[in-house]
Amino acid sequence: MANLTTDFIGIKSPNPFWLASAPPTDKAYNVERAFEAGWGGVVWKTLGSEGPPVVNVNGPRYGAIWGADRRLLGLNNIELITDRPLQVNLDEIKMVKRKWRDRAMVISLMVPCDEESWKDILHRIEDTEADGVELNFGCPHGMAERGMGSAVGQVPEYIEMVTRWVKTYSRMPCIVKLTPNIADIRKPAEAAKRGGADAVSLINTINSITSVNLDSFSPEPMIDGKGTHGGYCGPAVKPIALNMVAEIARSEATRGLPISGIGGVTTWRDAAEFMALGAGNVQVCTAAMTYGFKIVQEMISGLSDYMDSKGMTSTADLVGRAVPNVTDWQYLNLNYVTKAQINQDDCIKCGRCYAACEDTSHQAIAMSEDRTFTVKDEECVACNLCVNVCPVENCITMVTLDKGAIDERTGKKVDDYANWTTHPNNPSVAAE
Amino acid sequence: MPNSPFTPGVVQARLSDGELAQNFADISPMLDAHEARVAADRCYFCHDAPCITACPTDIDIPLFIRQIATGTPDAAAKTILSQNIMGGMCARVCPTEVLCEGACVREMAEGKPVEIGRLQRFATDTLMDKGIHPFTRAKATGKKVAVVGAGPAGLSCAHRAAMLGHDVTVYEARAKAGGLNEYGIAAYKAADDFAAREVDWLLKIGGISIHYGKALGADMTLAQLEAEYDAVFLGIGLGGVNALGLAGADLGGVQNAVDFIEGLRQTDKAQIAIGRDVVVIGGGMTAVDAAVQSRLLGAQNVTMVYRGPREKMSASEYEQEHATSAGVRIIYNAAPKAIHGSGHVTGVEFTFAGGDDFTIPADQVFLAIGQTLQGAPILLDGKKLKTHAGKVWAGGDCAAGGQDLTVTAVAEGRDAALAIHAKLMG
Numbered sequence: 001m002a003n004l005t006t007d008f009i010g011i012k013s014p015n016p017f018w019l020a021s022a023p024p025t026d027k028a029y030n031v032e033r034a035f036e037a038g039w040g041g042v043v044w045k046t047l048g049s050e051g052p053p054v055v056n057v058n059g060p061r062y063g064a065i066w067g068a069d070r071r072l073l074g075l076n077n078i079e080l081i082t083d084r085p086l087q088v089n090l091d092e093i094k095m096v097k098r099k100w101r102d103r104a105m106v107i108s109l110m111v112p113c114d115e116e117s118w119k120d121i122l123h124r125i126e127d128t129e130a131d132g133v134e135l136n137f138g139c140p141h142g143m144a145e146r147g148m149g150s151a152v153g154q155v156p157e158y159i160e161m162v163t164r165w166v167k168t169y170s171r172m173p174c175i176v177k178l179t180p181n182i183a184d185i186r187k188p189a190e191a192a193k194r195g196g197a198d199a200v201s202l203i204n205t206i207n208s209i210t211s212v213n214l215d216s217f218s219p220e221p222m223i224d225g226k227g228t229h230g231g232y233c234g235p236a237v238k239p240i241a242l243n244m245v246a247e248i249a250r251s252e253a254t255r256g257l258p259i260s261g262i263g264g265v266t267t268w269r270d271a272a273e274f275m276a277l278g279a280g281n282v283q284v285c286t287a288a289m290t291y292g293f294k295i296v297q298e299m300i301s302g303l304s305d306y307m308d309s310k311g312m313t314s315t316a317d318l319v320g321r322a323v324p325n326v327t328d329w330q331y332l333n334l335n336y337v338t339k340a341q342i343n344q345d346d347c348i349k350c351g352r353c354y355a356a357c358e359d360t361s362h363q364a365i366a367m368s369e370d371r372t373f374t375v376k377d378e379e380c381v382a383c384n385l386c387v388n389v390c391p392v393e394n395c396i397t398m399v400t401l402d403k404g405a406i407d408e409r410t411g412k413k414v415d416d417y418a419n420w421t422t423h424p425n426n427p428s429v430a431a432e
Numbered sequence: 433m434p435n436s437p438f439t440p441g442v443v444q445a446r447l448s449d450g451e452l453a454q455n456f457a458d459i460s461p462m463l464d465a466h467e468a469r470v471a472a473d474r475c476y477f478c479h480d481a482p483c484i485t486a487c488p489t490d491i492d493i494p495l496f497i498r499q500i501a502t503g504t505p506d507a508a509a510k511t512i513l514s515q516n517i518m519g520g521m522c523a524r525v526c527p528t529e530v531l532c533e534g535a536c537v538r539e540m541a542e543g544k545p546v547e548i549g550r551l552q553r554f555a556t557d558t559l560m561d562k563g564i565h566p567f568t569r570a571k572a573t574g575k576k577v578a579v580v581g582a583g584p585a586g587l588s589c590a591h592r593a594a595m596l597g598h599d600v601t602v603y604e605a606r607a608k609a610g611g612l613n614e615y616g617i618a619a620y621k622a623a624d625d626f627a628a629r630e631v632d633w634l635l636k637i638g639g640i641s642i643h644y645g646k647a648l649g650a651d652m653t654l655a656q657l658e659a660e661y662d663a664v665f666l667g668i669g670l671g672g673v674n675a676l677g678l679a680g681a682d683l684g685g686v687q688n689a690v691d692f693i694e695g696l697r698q699t700d701k702a703q704i705a706i707g708r709d710v711v712v713i714g715g716g717m718t719a720v721d722a723a724v725q726s727r728l729l730g731a732q733n734v735t736m737v738y739r740g741p742r743e744k745m746s747a748s749e750y751e752q753e754h755a756t757s758a759g760v761r762i763i764y765n766a767a768p769k770a771i772h773g774s775g776h777v778t779g780v781e782f783t784f785a786g787g788d789d790f791t792i793p794a795d796q797v798f799l800a801i802g803q804t805l806q807g808a809p810i811l812l813d814g815k816k817l818k819t820h821a822g823k824v825w826a827g828g829d830c831a832a833g834g835q836d837l838t839v840t841a842v843a844e845g846r847d848a849a850l851a852i853h854a855k856l857m858g
Contacts, residue, residue: 068473348537351479371482391476392541 041104138204163195205231268302446730583611585828
């Protein structure tokens with residue numbers, strides 16, 4: 001069995017599956033049960049400054065969207081940072097860490113954007129023996145209006161400044177958690193690096209309204225007839241998170257900066273994908289909130305089996321493996337020609353490929369009297385939509401034409417690699 | 433001592449009132465909203481969907497299921513009922529396993545089709561329980577249409593004709609409307625007096641008057657109707673029953689299955705006398721309905737005997753399984769030879785296809801060997817929707833060519849109304 005032990009910026013854990021800073025990690029009771037279930041580490045729910053704790057709304061905190069069979073695909077929340085007294089949290093963190101020495105214990109922090117506040121909180125947590133801190137620059141609601149969370153995360157200069165304070169006043173490894181509510185995710189990552197961050201974690205939640213109640217005309221989740229944007233997470237955000245992780249992993253300025261991947265990790269496969277794109281570990285929240293702590297057992301067995309099947313002995317063998325293959329559109333091979341192919345044995349004759357292609361794509365699928373669906377190679381541009389709408393996995397596949405073969409659509413022979421940068425239709429090529 | 437399944441002879445109340453009530457309760461109750469949502473989620477919204485092709489009334493099934501999935505069951509019901517005004521009954525009695533659900537691509541994919549029949553019932557019951565009739569009549573045409581027979585074909589024709597603006601008069605030989613829906617369907621398939629409720633709901637369209645106790649031939653002639661109306665639709669069903677043609681068929685305890693089934697629908701179950709050893713001769717839905725209901729009434733041994741092989745049996749695989757799971761024994765390839773007894777039946781002798789003769793003890797025998805047209809006007813000679821002098825149409829079981837299903841009758845009645853409309857307004 002592959003060794004799942006990970007060393008993330010010096011923080012060791014028996015597996016790369018951590019619970020993200022969120023309600024599942026807000027008290028000793030939950031965290032201990034998570035550790036009993038097998039989670040490799042936790043980022044304790046965000047602590048604020050000493051003083052009266054924040055207050056949460058007393059109506060719904062979560063909104064959601066669902067797929068078929070009410071599978072939860074996206075969740076949003078308007079919950080704030082911990083609403084428990086600081087000392088209670090600190091005592092519990094210390095107690096749990098002492099009991100669970102082999103697990104990662106990172107503390108999430110969010111205090112006002114001044115040096116004293118950060119100095120003070122870092123001093124207060126020193127005694128907990130936690131393994132590291134994560135700076136919450138991500139929360140998009142409630143705290144942002146008070147000059148914290150994403151209000152800081154959206155200004156790279158603030159990120160750099162605060163990170164520097166943290167590295168000045170603490171010996172602990174420092175992870176900077178990034179908000180996705182920004183145009184270019186590389187900028188805050190670069191700022192964190194300049195400030196001395198040991199790692200970044202991303203993504204935090206995305207500004208969102210999950211739905212509108214069409215009777216009361218209020219956004220959901222609704223509080224007394226009103227709603228506000230909340231932070232969106234869960235499986236629906238994974239593609240956005242993967243791209244942002246990849247951008248940081250491959251950017252020259254941030255290459256090599258450790259990344260903790262967050263955003264819709266639900267299965268071992270999601271985790272492996274984040275890791276292949278450069279994440280040293282992953283953090284999970286929505287999946288645990290949906291199914292409970294036990295899911296980590298599937299994540300552990302699944303990742304381990306996968307690594308065994310690939311001959312990988314440690315998670316380091318996986319981390320970053322896909323990064324070199326992330327490129328810009330202009331470098332994609334325009335001479336890579338594929339055609340859709342429908343496996344008639346697997347086809348259940350639903351005709352969704354036909355409807356999709358005929359109504360919305362390239363009219364490249366033929367339908368016979370007896371509902372046999374076949375691809376017209378002379379029309380197929382290989383868009384992949386038929387593959388995506390087919391209910392039977394692998395029934396429709398994309399077959400690559402060998403070099404020298406004729407593409408029946410263009411009548412041209414498949415040639416060697418060539419991309420847009422040298423294509424005759426490219427105005428900048430023509431100009432030369 | 434009260435009667436039990438073991439009491440000899442043909443007796444009432446073999447089971448307690450509670451057991452009878454349970455046995456004859458709705459066989460497949462309406463899905464609740466959650467169940468419907470889960471079931472609807474499974475529909476793939478196929479292109480040119482095979483289920484539509486398989487439906488004799490061409491209901492746009494993927495559309496109505498999507499309407500259920502998106503929380504608009506009333507719209508779903510309208511989609512169904514606009515094609516099939518008896519969508520409520522068809523949802524209960526259609527052999528969906530050989531129609532829409534048999535064609536469902538998920539049957540091919542996983543052997544588990546989308547539950548189209550139950551979803552249809554969810555939609556139609558939801559609407560009908562609210563008392564909503566979603567159709568209105570077009571401007572009056574001044575044309576008069578006579579419909580003979582208030583069964584599925586006749587009522588379907590009447591509704592569509594009324595909707596198109598014609599004034600419809602229905603002549604029904606019996607005391608109630610509904611035809612086989614009322615008199616010929618197993619009680620547990622249309623529980624809670626559904627057939628009558630559906631007729632009441634259907635008539636809300638207006639413009640339809642029904643005269644009961646009026647039979648073609650006895651109370652009026654086709655010529656009279658032709659003279660009085662602009663168009664005539666015949667949906668008179670199959671009133672006659674095929675004769676067995678064997679000695680002993682007149683013994684006590686020997687009865688036509690259709691009469692037994694009708695009695696069950698119209699009488700308190702505890703009043704129905706049932707044998708301890710029941711033999712049903714036949715292999716169709718009527719035979720299954722009679723056999724299963726015999727068991728549900730408390731008969732100890734119920735044997736259904738069909739002369740042909742299993743694959744030729746007209747009761748579907750599903751119906752056969754339903755029968756065997758109710759405790760009915762099915763014997764294939766055995767032809768009836770004689771009915772024994774003196775005064776009252778004691779057993780039925782059969783010849784097995786291989787040549788062996790055997791006798792099954794019986795104190796009650798139901799004959800379900802097919803229905804036949806009774807006193808048919810000459811024009812019903814084998815083609816459905818045949819017109820006579822451009823004025824008479826026919827549909828349903830009495831018109832050959834269909835599958836003798838409720839849904840086929842509804843389709844033929846509807847199409848006849850459209851044809852009549854085209855003719856009258858053309």
